[in-house]
Amino acid sequence: MLKKNLNASVIFHVIKLSETWKRNGDAITQQFGITTQQWLILLLLAKDPNILYFKDNPQEKPMMAKELAEAMNVSRANITNLLNVLIRKKLVVQLEDIHDKRRKRLTLTEAGKKLVDKMEFVRQEYNKRLFAKFSKADKLQFTEFIDTCLQAMRHDNLVK
Amino acid sequence: MLKKNLNASVIFHVIKLSETWKRNGDAITQQFGITTQQWLILLLLAKDPNILYFKDNPQEKPMMAKELAEAMNVSRANITNLLNVLIRKKLVVQLEDIHDKRRKRLTLTEAGKKLVDKMEFVRQEYNKRLFAKFSKADKLQFTEFIDTCLQAMRHDNLVK
DNA sequence: GAAAATAGTTAACCATGTTAATTAATTATG
DNA sequence: CATAATTAATTAACATGGTTAACTATTTTC
Numbered sequence: 001m002l003k004k005n006l007n008a009s010v011i012f013h014v015i016k017l018s019e020t021w022k023r024n025g026d027a028i029t030q031q032f033g034i035t036t037q038q039w040l041i042l043l044l045l046a047k048d049p050n051i052l053y054f055k056d057n058p059q060e061k062p063m064m065a066k067e068l069a070e071a072m073n074v075s076r077a078n079i080t081n082l083l084n085v086l087i088r089k090k091l092v093v094q095l096e097d098i099h100d101k102r103r104k105r106l107t108l109t110e111a112g113k114k115l116v117d118k119m120e121f122v123r124q125e126y127n128k129r130l131f132a133k134f135s136k137a138d139k140l141q142f143t144e145f146i147d148t149c150l151q152a153m154r155h156d157n158l159v160k
Numbered sequence: 161m162l163k164k165n166l167n168a169s170v171i172f173h174v175i176k177l178s179e180t181w182k183r184n185g186d187a188i189t190q191q192f193g194i195t196t197q198q199w200l201i202l203l204l205l206a207k208d209p210n211i212l213y214f215k216d217n218p219q220e221k222p223m224m225a226k227e228l229a230e231a232m233n234v235s236r237a238n239i240t241n242l243l244n245v246l247i248r249k250k251l252v253v254q255l256e257d258i259h260d261k262r263r264k265r266l267t268l269t270e271a272g273k274k275l276v277d278k279m280e281f282v283r284q285e286y287n288k289r290l291f292a293k294f295s296k297a298d299k300l301q302f303t304e305f306i307d308t309c310l311q312a313m314r315h316d317n318l319v320k
Numbered sequence: 321g322a323a324a325a326t327a328g329t330t331a332a333c334c335a336t337g338t339t340a341a342t343t344a345a346t347t348a349t350g
Numbered sequence: 351c352a353t354a355a356t357t358a359a360t361t362a363a364c365a366t367g368g369t370t371a372a373c374t375a376t377t378t379t380c
């Protein structure tokens with residue numbers, strides 16, 4: 001017999017919230033003919049400063065597939081597949097690094113940049129309504145809670 | 161050029177957190193030979209009171225596949241597939257409803273119940289360490305933030 | 321100059337999800 | 351009460367997103 005438990009409740013809340021957002025995200029991206037995963041790559045290539053990866057990994061040069069894989073926590077093979085779609089859609093171009101021919105640098109095309117800008121507008125309007133009821137302090141406290149969790153998971157090896 | 165924005169930051173935080181948890185969840189469930197999705201079904205059949213679905217949908221009778229689909233926000237066809245695996249593993253049994261032969265009531269087998277109990281122990285130890293730094297009030301505030309977001313998404317149609 | 325490391329691709333695969341069509345049982349209705 | 355509509359579940363065909371393992375090509379290291 002399972003009992004009420006605040007810790008478990010916290011986790012189910014986060015899962016529910018991120019599922020719901022994912023669904024809404026899909027609804028937004030579909031309008032622009034891409035998937036949420038593809039959007040995330042575009043935002044990474046546009047170096048959206050709100051993405052957590054950039055805190056520990058500031059980027060000067062155009063990103064490589066390897067870095068996308070790290071940022072998104074998926075395999076490189078998977079990134080290859082996702083990128084192929086974006087390249088076919090002419091939203092991203094891949095250029096060999098001059099100093100190291102193994103590397104390929106990824107940048108947004110003009111069309112890619114334009115798409116990000118268009119989607120950015122929709123995203124901001126959506127977020128404004130979503131978070132209307134919260135103060136800046138509320139939101140900061142919320143993200144600090146998450147940062148603390150993420151740190152706990154980084155330091156400990158919580159899964160034995 | 162994308163700028164810093166607290167709303168966007170909140171969303172990326174939640175995405176990162178739920179991804180990390182999902183990965184840790186997978187690591188836990190793998191040890192027991194099931195997937196995270198299959199675990200979720202077992203917890204629903206065990207009526208874990210921390211699952212948000214039960215707040216609005218208290219269940220007296222054993223659940224049906226249709227209800228699992230609702231709770232997990234996926235198609236019924238998908239639930240059929242997931243259940244087939246659990247039934248093959250003899251963790252779940254399906255019995256025709258006496259009053260309505262269309263319906264099939266799902267219950268955990270003894271093995272299913274035992275598995276849930278074993279996993280519950282691991283889950284609780286994991287959570288205890290994960291949330292060590294937070295007070296009850298911290299956690300309540302956090303879940304209230306999420307409840308407010310979920311409500312905002314339910315009422316408005318945020319995606320135009 | 322050979323061995324090791326790095327970046328990327330390809331191929332084969334699995335889990336999870338979808339929609340559309342079908343079967344069977346129950347409920348509503350004219 | 352017979353027929354139509356609804357409900358629950360399944361099946362089949364398919365898309366997507368993810369994996370690992372094997373491979374190629376290029377740099378780095380020793």
